[in-house]
Amino acid sequence: MTSKELLYVEDALGHEKIMKTCSCQASNQLKDVTLAEYMKTLEQQHNDLYNKFLNLL
Numbered sequence: 001m002t003s004k005e006l007l008y009v010e011d012a013l014g015h016e017k018i019m020k021t022c023s024c025q026a027s028n029q030l031k032d033v034t035l036a037e038y039m040k041t042l043e044q045q046h047n048d049l050y051n052k053f054l055n056l057l
Contacts (some may be wrong), residue, residue: 001056004029006057007036009053009057012049012053013054014048015049015052016046016049016050016053017050019042019046020043020046020047020050023039023040023042023043023046024039024043026039027039027043037050
């Protein structure tokens with residue numbers, strides 16, 4: 001893996017971590033059950049993407 005590719009993966013990991021954290025916080029604060037469940041789904045998707053990027057290393 002080139003250094004440029006490594007920088008891309010590290011950047012993507014950071015973005016996915018932020019998105020996972022934000023969606024988790026939002027799902028915990030929302031009172032609308034349907035929207036909170038959707039945010040939980042997004043949290044899981046971002047967690048999966050984070051793990052996929054991590055496996056590239």
